[in-house]
Amino acid sequence: MKIVSTLRSLESFLCLSAAAGVIFLGSAGQALAHAHPVHESPAPNAIVTAPSEVRISYDDPIEPALSHLTVQNAQGKQVNQAKSSVEGKAHKTMRVALPALAAGQYQVQWVAVADDGHRTHGSYKFTVK
Structure with a gap:
């Protein structure tokens, strides 16, 4: 038993x-399921002529209402006046329009919230010649 x-x-x-x-x-x-960048334009540490926008593509869909990106000049002042947006049905690309940028270094800061709620963030610099 x-x-x-x-x-x-x-x-x-x-x-x-x-x-x-x-x-x-x-x-x-x-x-x-965290959304991570797979392509940035301008690329990190790139030296470019003044871009008209910053565009970041992610490996997973992101939630448009909770994701954003900004661009700051070397003094830390935000230079994009437009609000960032998430494009397309796949929700994998975020972009923000830029005004004409003067020569100098700029920093992109981004926050991406995956469709399942996981948040990632980061930053990188590029230089306008």
Whole structure:
């Protein structure tokens, strides 16, 4: 009788462990769903003629209402007057229009919130010649 009880307890434990493993593995893909840049224009550390916009493409769709990017000059003043926007049905590209930029260094700061709510952010610099 004691052996049967022990076997049932072991069987229950193994079933619960297997179920927990399936749930964990099933949610692992969601936990890794962060939107990361795959292409920036202008590129980080690039030396360019004055661009008319900054455009960043991401590897996962981003939420337009929660994602944004800004461009600042070397003194830290925001130079884009337009609000950034997320383009297309795929929601993988964010852009912001720029006024005519003077020669100097600029910093792009971005926040991207993936469709599942995970937030990433970053910044990079480019130089206008």
